[in-house]
Amino acid sequence: MNKIHFLRACWNDCMVVESNGLFGIIDTGFDDGINLIAPYLESIGCNKLEFILITHFHHDHYGSLGDLLRKYPVGTVYMKRYSGLDITTGGGEPATDEYRRTEMANCDALCALAEEVSKLVVINENVKQVKMGDFCFDLYGTWEAVKELYENPDSPYYHEIHFGENTNSVALFADVNGTTIYLGGDAGNESNPYEKFNKQNDQYARAINRPIDLYKVPHHCCGNCLGEDAMRIFKPRYAVATNWTDSVNGVFSANRDKLMAANPDLVLLCSDRCGYAFTIGANGDLSYTEITPAPAE
Numbered sequence: 001m002n003k004i005h006f007l008r009a010c011w012n013d014c015m016v017v018e019s020n021g022l023f024g025i026i027d028t029g030f031d032d033g034i035n036l037i038a039p040y041l042e043s044i045g046c047n048k049l050e051f052i053l054i055t056h057f058h059h060d061h062y063g064s065l066g067d068l069l070r071k072y073p074v075g076t077v078y079m080k081r082y083s084g085l086d087i088t089t090g091g092g093e094p095a096t097d098e099y100r101r102t103e104m105a106n107c108d109a110l111c112a113l114a115e116e117v118s119k120l121v122v123i124n125e126n127v128k129q130v131k132m133g134d135f136c137f138d139l140y141g142t143w144e145a146v147k148e149l150y151e152n153p154d155s156p157y158y159h160e161i162h163f164g165e166n167t168n169s170v171a172l173f174a175d176v177n178g179t180t181i182y183l184g185g186d187a188g189n190e191s192n193p194y195e196k197f198n199k200q201n202d203q204y205a206r207a208i209n210r211p212i213d214l215y216k217v218p219h220h221c222c223g224n225c226l227g228e229d230a231m232r233i234f235k236p237r238y239a240v241a242t243n244w245t246d247s248v249n250g251v252f253s254a255n256r257d258k259l260m261a262a263n264p265d266l267v268l269l270c271s272d273r274c275g276y277a278f279t280i281g282a283n284g285d286l287s288y289t290e291i292t293p294a295p296a297e
């Protein structure tokens, strides 16, 4: 059986991948996420993890990594390391030097813990896939974008701290029995004169060039997260926005409208009230159930 479980989450991400009795986690939510994640893992019979993947080093994505590593055997930790050049915090506030130093220390400590109790794979351009059971995720956005924009003399942002860590996000694509899955991390779609960074989501969409059945809306459905090419190519069938329903229908309704325009039959789910467990059938059928009642706070 193949499943992707989107845990209840607002402004943070945590997805459990399940394949024939094997389990992995993509992003680990906030610091206190373990109180949500552990009871849920127990409820689905998971007591060890083949992998944990951190799409980028923001608090709302790596928060419970330490607790998970201390509680469960974990085969491999795939980590997109912190750039140390983040212009905003994980909460979107302006980043200070002290914040950047603290986050770098947090990243170093978590990498050291991962090396001690698991196997650490730092995600870079040489890491192209993550496999578990019937899932084979292709990784996009593996380059150290923020660092390169800062350090490359050809960059228009040479020695300027100009981007947030979201720019470093890894996005993942998988085809399981013909069902296509795109998990967009917090990747954005900014126009930029630096070609490698110009409209990243559109670039990933052109590379994948497939309609998407199950779409984790990048960056919690906020900001500039949905490119024209991405919407034209992906035309998602089901989309999960890790945000409040009221926000998706309110302040971020322009993104909701782009999604609905790409596919008027889209099923758009917000993960504020509950999570969602998607089952991918042997013939590619896709269905979901609400994870209710929501696991304990």
Ligand SMILES: [Fe+2]
Pocket: 011, 012, 013, 058, 060, 061, 186, 219, 220
């Ligand atoms: Fe985020």
